[in-house]
Amino acid sequence: MLENFSFRTIIEYLPLFGQGLITTVWLSALSFAGALAVGVVLAAMNLQRSQLFRVPAKAYIDAVRATPLLAQLYFLYFGLPRLGFVLPELVVGILALSLNSGAYIAEIIRAGILSIPRGQVEAGVASGMTYVLRMRLVILPQVFKVTIPPLLGQAIVLVKDSALLSLISVSELTRAGQLLASDRFMPAEGFLTIAAFYLLLYYCLKGLAGLSSRWLGLQPARSST
Amino acid sequence: MSTPSQAKTGMIDFRGVNKWFGPLNVLKDITLSVEPREVVVVCGPSGSGKSTLIRCINGLETIKDGDLIVDGQRLGDPATNMTLLRTEIGFVFQSFNLYPHKTALENVTLAPIHVRKIPRAEAEQAGRDLLAKVGLADKVNAYPSQLSGGQQQRVAIARCLGMRPKIMLFDEPTSALDPEMISEVLDVMVAVAEEGMTMMVVTHEMGFARKVAQRVVFMDAGAIVESGTPEAFFSAPKTDRSRAFLSKILRH
Numbered sequence: 001m002l003e004n005f006s007f008r009t010i011i012e013y014l015p016l017f018g019q020g021l022i023t024t025v026w027l028s029a030l031s032f033a034g035a036l037a038v039g040v041v042l043a044a045m046n047l048q049r050s051q052l053f054r055v056p057a058k059a060y061i062d063a064v065r066a067t068p069l070l071a072q073l074y075f076l077y078f079g080l081p082r083l084g085f086v087l088p089e090l091v092v093g094i095l096a097l098s099l100n101s102g103a104y105i106a107e108i109i110r111a112g113i114l115s116i117p118r119g120q121v122e123a124g125v126a127s128g129m130t131y132v133l134r135m136r137l138v139i140l141p142q143v144f145k146v147t148i149p150p151l152l153g154q155a156i157v158l159v160k161d162s163a164l165l166s167l168i169s170v171s172e173l174t175r176a177g178q179l180l181a182s183d184r185f186m187p188a189e190g191f192l193t194i195a196a197f198y199l200l201l202y203y204c205l206k207g208l209a210g211l212s213s214r215w216l217g218l219q220p221a222r223s224s225t
Numbered sequence: 226m227s228t229p230s231q232a233k234t235g236m237i238d239f240r241g242v243n244k245w246f247g248p249l250n251v252l253k254d255i256t257l258s259v260e261p262r263e264v265v266v267v268c269g270p271s272g273s274g275k276s277t278l279i280r281c282i283n284g285l286e287t288i289k290d291g292d293l294i295v296d297g298q299r300l301g302d303p304a305t306n307m308t309l310l311r312t313e314i315g316f317v318f319q320s321f322n323l324y325p326h327k328t329a330l331e332n333v334t335l336a337p338i339h340v341r342k343i344p345r346a347e348a349e350q351a352g353r354d355l356l357a358k359v360g361l362a363d364k365v366n367a368y369p370s371q372l373s374g375g376q377q378q379r380v381a382i383a384r385c386l387g388m389r390p391k392i393m394l395f396d397e398p399t400s401a402l403d404p405e406m407i408s409e410v411l412d413v414m415v416a417v418a419e420e421g422m423t424m425m426v427v428t429h430e431m432g433f434a435r436k437v438a439q440r441v442v443f444m445d446a447g448a449i450v451e452s453g454t455p456e457a458f459f460s461a462p463k464t465d466r467s468r469a470f471l472s473k474i475l476r477h
Contacts, residue, residue: 123324127336
């Protein structure tokens, strides 16, 4: 059985896998940044007293969580052009991942914000900070610290979800595997290789999360310039 | 000391203020005027509304009716910029509420830099000076978790002073402290008072009241029951409720 497994073909296709990997990395990074932005805004809306903000935020989060990502992606890719918005597939892909992941991240951030003691908000208010200022300086830095583990989980999901973009012909990592599988009829080689690359990305993300929690954590002494 | 009157506006002026939490009337018809540079100690049993009283002054609580005028500005008036007014009012919390992700110095300089727009270098110099003033020159780069309760509360006081406020409010500043740390915080508060700060202090520290307060206000069940100089209040309380309260806190 293993004699049929062609390492040589994998090596031959490595440049293609490399390009796919790079595309997956940067489009996931962009999507995650977008998702964080979407998530912070939705979480902030969801925590307002006014229904005017809360109802649309909740409706959006429910809609995204209740429907398959593939359906959302197809809606943006095939549906939007019918409504007059023609966007390149990469933009559609990043948009879909940001909007989808943002709904999950909104709930993570909302829980994180609720975990910050009320006194922190009051300290910011009492010193004359506006809502935006105390979110930026006081609340969110603390929220990100406690939410790093769940955000890491969401980042991993996002990287894996980006495989769906192969279906709208974005040449990312999974697309490279598909090409090897269809060009040479070597699905085992193709998909095992991309699996290895996804595993690699997973460990990179874990390392990054560890670094950032140490960066945001308490350091014994730091010179403040 | 000048006598507060209805006609004259003090630094803090409560005029017939009422507040409810649901059906509970937590502030009952409060009329109280605090002059510039005056130090007023507010005491009373737990749940008497004393914390709520001072939390109204910087708008952490809103009032239902009556007028509350702070530094010449009426709270709740559309013309009053509450955010701006708060920069003039320092508030020291019972539980310190320092920012745990910031060093002592960063805690002190955060609002001056971002709210007051003071240049960073200048704010940091002022912050170092303030931390030295509260006896924490060696803790400039320490995080709150590395400080004792008394040290944290002194940083919190320095954080307020960094904004150069006109008024300082203290909400039971020593209640969360171990006994041996209380005096280090009170000493700082005495120093602030002696520099002429307008202060309202919710506390049961009667030594502090005797030393720096011009007036003690005794509250019970949401109303001001008695108000007078510390000597008069402690040696000859006028009401049964204040006598009962004093006998409880002075016994031990």
